[in-house]
Amino acid sequence: xxxxxxxxRIPLDEYAELLGAGEIEELRALxxxxxxxxxxxxxxxxxxxxxxxxxxxxxxxxxxLELNIKWDVxxxxxxxFEVTKSFHNALHxxxxxxxxxxxxxxxxxxxxxxxxxxxxxxxxxIHDPQPAxxxxxxxxxxxxxxxxxxxxxxxxxxxxxxFLEKFVSRxxxxxxxxxxxxxxxxxxxxxxYPAIDPLSEKNCALEPQFISQxxxxxxxxxxxxxxxxxxxxxxxxxxxxxxxxxxxxxRYFDCQLVLAGGSASDDPEGAVVLKEVLREADSDPDIKVxxxxxxxxxxxxxxxxxxxxxxxxxxxxxxxxxxxEALWKKKPxxxxxxxGIPIQIIHKHTGLLAHSIEGTAYQIRFLLSHPEIAAKLGExxxxxxxxxxxxTQKLKRYLTLFLTLAKNP
Amino acid sequence: MKAAEAPFEFVTVSYxxxxxxxxxxxxxxxxxxxxxxxxxxxxxxxxxxxxxxxFLTEGFSNDFAQWALSDTxxxxxxxxxxxxxxxxYVSIAALRSxxxxxxxxxxxxYPHFANQSALKRFYFCESVEVTAPLGRNAQTLDExxxxxxxxxxxxxxxHFISSRLRLQLQTNDFSHWLADGLGLKSLAESVNxxxxxTNTLDSTRAxxxxxxxxxxxxx
Numbered sequence: 001x002x003x004x005x006x007x008x009r010i011p012l013d014e015y016a017e018l019l020g021a022g023e024i025e026e027l028r029a030l031x032x033x034x035x036x037x038x039x040x041x042x043x044x045x046x047x048x049x050x051x052x053x054x055x056x057x058x059x060x061x062x063x064x065l066e067l068n069i070k071w072d073v074x075x076x077x078x079x080x081f082e083v084t085k086s087f088h089n090a091l092h093x094x095x096x097x098x099x100x101x102x103x104x105x106x107x108x109x110x111x112x113x114x115x116x117x118x119x120x121x122x123x124x125x126i127h128d129p130q131p132a133x134x135x136x137x138x139x140x141x142x143x144x145x146x147x148x149x150x151x152x153x154x155x156x157x158x159x160x161x162x163f164l165e166k167f168v169s170r171x172x173x174x175x176x177x178x179x180x181x182x183x184x185x186x187x188x189x190x191x192x193y194p195a196i197d198p199l200s201e202k203n204c205a206l207e208p209q210f211i212s213q214x215x216x217x218x219x220x221x222x223x224x225x226x227x228x229x230x231x232x233x234x235x236x237x238x239x240x241x242x243x244x245x246x247x248x249x250x251r252y253f254d255c256q257l258v259l260a261g262g263s264a265s266d267d268p269e270g271a272v273v274l275k276e277v278l279r280e281a282d283s284d285p286d287i288k289v290x291x292x293x294x295x296x297x298x299x300x301x302x303x304x305x306x307x308x309x310x311x312x313x314x315x316x317x318x319x320x321x322x323x324x325e326a327l328w329k330k331k332p333x334x335x336x337x338x339x340g341i342p343i344q345i346i347h348k349h350t351g352l353l354a355h356s357i358e359g360t361a362y363q364i365r366f367l368l369s370h371p372e373i374a375a376k377l378g379e380x381x382x383x384x385x386x387x388x389x390x391x392t393q394k395l396k397r398y399l400t401l402f403l404t405l406a407k408n409p
Numbered sequence: 410m411k412a413a414e415a416p417f418e419f420v421t422v423s424y425x426x427x428x429x430x431x432x433x434x435x436x437x438x439x440x441x442x443x444x445x446x447x448x449x450x451x452x453x454x455x456x457x458x459x460x461x462x463x464f465l466t467e468g469f470s471n472d473f474a475q476w477a478l479s480d481t482x483x484x485x486x487x488x489x490x491x492x493x494x495x496x497x498y499v500s501i502a503a504l505r506s507x508x509x510x511x512x513x514x515x516x517x518x519y520p521h522f523a524n525q526s527a528l529k530r531f532y533f534c535e536s537v538e539v540t541a542p543l544g545r546n547a548q549t550l551d552e553x554x555x556x557x558x559x560x561x562x563x564x565x566x567x568h569f570i571s572s573r574l575r576l577q578l579q580t581n582d583f584s585h586w587l588a589d590g591l592g593l594k595s596l597a598e599s600v601n602x603x604x605x606x607t608n609t610l611d612s613t614r615a616x617x618x619x620x621x622x623x624x625x626x627x628x
Contacts, residue, residue, distance in 0.1 A: 020561070021559060022559050022560050022561035022562075022564065023561045023562070025543065025559070026421045026543070026561040026563060026564060029421055029541040029542065029543050029544070030421070030423055030539070030541045032541070176428065179428045179432075179532030179534060180529075180530070180532070182428045188427055189427065189428040190425055190426060190427055190428065190537075191426035191427075191428055337528070337529070342529065346462075346469070346475070347479050348468075349462075349465050349469060350465075380464055383464035383609075384464065387461055387462075387463075387464070387562070396423055397425065399423065400423040400424070400537070400539045401425055404425055404537055404539060
């Protein structure tokens, strides 16, 4: 790697205890023809964000399978990251007027990194738009280049996408988190789900005593139903809508609501939303609005595990991995049918989908009335995550992609 | 214990999902898509989805049926599509033909529903298959049992479900080898009768192992 990073190493055999030895044997069998072959992952940040989190787990697992895998981080200045943040939001559909200067900054940093990064691997995986222009380095037929897009491109800003598409079309393939997020492109497009790590602090098994301690710390009563939404204080996550749904449920069930998200202290928009949430909560002692420290994975884990029903009432969503986190913990989930959520929540099979505040409240009431159905949905949700949204499945998808690309020189 | 001349070779499979350029926003568009999509797409939405959703043993059969139910709210059509049993098909062409017939008949009978917008679009995808030998063979029933016990879900799916298309027979790899390799025709038939729609891959495997154990006790 171009930076010294402490990779998170968990041996594959530890996953075997959760998933079965056959699943790990399968990974080893798929990796066998790829042993010693080189793979270069490139993204734009070494820490923070979902991509870095996934690469931090994926690269050591690839090394254990004897792949010659490395992770390089492209370098950029403040001006570059300001531009790419604007691009990111614009690709998600936010209004944005790109100036020629923005495109020049993007190209200049890509050009600079072309001179410093190696690009000598057989398979080069570029993550997200920031390093997409590095494809210009590629010599025809020299190696395989694929682009992994973690963004919902269903409604992109036209100017930004037209600019990026010129680069994306030169890759051997592109990977998207949902068919809805993809574009009409002249290259093959593949479905690559995001993934959670079942052994990470956010998802590992916890001692009941620790869960009790966390509930005690926040004065949450374990004897009464707990509804929880874990997400940052963002209008698109509709925390106010969750409170309104809770109030409808409360007419029928004695329950508590936990809204837990990262601290809003360094996020001006988050602070405004937090105020709106507190106003809506109106000092209801059964509504717990928790500003967790920036990274409190064990607490999030405990709150999810203690929940009776987990809610994700987003108005717009990327993939929404908090849903998979809850399902992994066998929790019944009520969530909005937006973004990648319907991929995780197969309605009436792995959870319940809703389209409104009233619908969300109704589905929660249904689950509270039918704990046996709630338990079954939670169990099937867990199986769904096990089959599709774990880091080991993601690794398997990458191995399959590399084997497929290798067949097409 | 009898040993087969040709060993059973355990293999696993992995699928990459390729997103196609076709999608459907109404039943009439689904029919057009079914008529024109690739064989790999029909396979993906029927055979492969059964493997990746094996843990759903009530009311989930294939992606077309699920979409008709959840996104077009046509319960009757969903039921008909779900009733198509992949065990009856040894070719994608025959399966495609029946899928088109069911959706086509429905659109003809209820033309007002044919162009009604669905809640969400259906995206036609394809399966790209990669197989890998597990380096484990079986020549006796004991070795066969051992191999099955340690097989991953994908490996089990490959031998028990997708094998029907490969063999072009209404059977699976396990039953085929039990009958041809070990001459255990009755066991082979019992194994082939395990219902993959109402069992998970794990419960199917458990039933298969019980059948093998019963056979071993006879010996």
